[in-house]
Amino acid sequence: MCAATPSSAVAGGVAGFSRCISIEEKFDAQNIPPVERAREFCRELEAGNILLFPESPIRIPADERELLLGRKQTSSAYHKNIAYRPKEDRITGLDSSEQAEAAELRRLLKNYSERSVEFLSGLLTPYKGKWKLDYASFRPIEEKGRPARLHARNDLLHFDSFPTRPTNGARILRFFTNINPVQNRVWLTAETFATFGPRFAKKTGVIPPVGSSVTRAARLLASKLGVPGAMKPPYDESMHRCHNAMKEDAAYQESTPKQRWEFPPNSSWMVFTDCVSHAVLEGQYALEQTFLIPQSALVEPGSSPLAILEGVAGRALTI
Numbered sequence: 001m002c003a004a005t006p007s008s009a010v011a012g013g014v015a016g017f018s019r020c021i022s023i024e025e026k027f028d029a030q031n032i033p034p035v036e037r038a039r040e041f042c043r044e045l046e047a048g049n050i051l052l053f054p055e056s057p058i059r060i061p062a063d064e065r066e067l068l069l070g071r072k073q074t075s076s077a078y079h080k081n082i083a084y085r086p087k088e089d090r091i092t093g094l095d096s097s098e099q100a101e102a103a104e105l106r107r108l109l110k111n112y113s114e115r116s117v118e119f120l121s122g123l124l125t126p127y128k129g130k131w132k133l134d135y136a137s138f139r140p141i142e143e144k145g146r147p148a149r150l151h152a153r154n155d156l157l158h159f160d161s162f163p164t165r166p167t168n169g170a171r172i173l174r175f176f177t178n179i180n181p182v183q184n185r186v187w188l189t190a191e192t193f194a195t196f197g198p199r200f201a202k203k204t205g206v207i208p209p210v211g212s213s214v215t216r217a218a219r220l221l222a223s224k225l226g227v228p229g230a231m232k233p234p235y236d237e238s239m240h241r242c243h244n245a246m247k248e249d250a251a252y253q254e255s256t257p258k259q260r261w262e263f264p265p266n267s268s269w270m271v272f273t274d275c276v277s278h279a280v281l282e283g284q285y286a287l288e289q290t291f292l293i294p295q296s297a298l299v300e301p302g303s304s305p306l307a308i309l310e311g312v313a314g315r316a317l318t319i
């Protein structure tokens, strides 16, 4: 039974939709699951299911929590999430008037990032050490009614694709924690990529055609000259086209069958957001860490979005 209660037209366990698997055991560095169990967790995630930890395995000390919840939503910077780049140990998304708080926030996000890495290293041993650690984020803005331009709206169903950070086939695994003490974080999900992706790709031609060798040479040159996205792998181009097309399609957003999930205060959940179409409707104050999982670490590489799109295209889509 899942504490993130689905309430929607689509019941849990329907083929082509996500299930939520609630994990009540306390896993940590001292208590890691046996290998087969860890592989099973990976398999569930890769199939588009959600792993929920009703009681977050990440301990956030009271003083850290107070600091995060105490931030006022006044300045323009609060229209963006605050990102933490672990490799550079740097935060972005604050404006110049908030530099005094930057060091403090950087410390808190660094802590969340490190604790998440430690937890996932113990739980998902098949991925351990093979991932590329992407950004962490703090989401202090109420999602209900949050203004954003169409393609940046997270209240519309989409599969994640990062326009400026192509993954070249690596998968996007995100680990969220709702640090709000009283309010659920509410998501919708719809058909998973395995069901939606091939149909969509065939219908809309989201897979870019093979360029001529002249086009490829021109793109390579542009890339060498520093033009961003000039050498975007066809995989990322497809996923990004799909992301945008979904958000532009009001009829799809309105009529596609959906599931609704409520993630309670102090819960954590993880999900491959490149194969679970998701939208956040309500909630304020969440932390998140993103992991990029290479094809070589996947338990079921044959069901990844890359394999699905390459099956439709009949050719390799990475570079």
Ligand SMILES: O=C(O)CCC(=O)C(=O)O
Binding pocket: 139, 154, 160, 185, 273, 278, 279, 280, 286
């Ligand atoms: O903040 C959330 O709960 C999810 C938002 C989302 O879709 C995203 O960050 O890609």
Ligand SMILES: [Fe+2]
Binding pocket: 154, 158, 159, 160, 273, 278
């Ligand atoms: Fe998303």
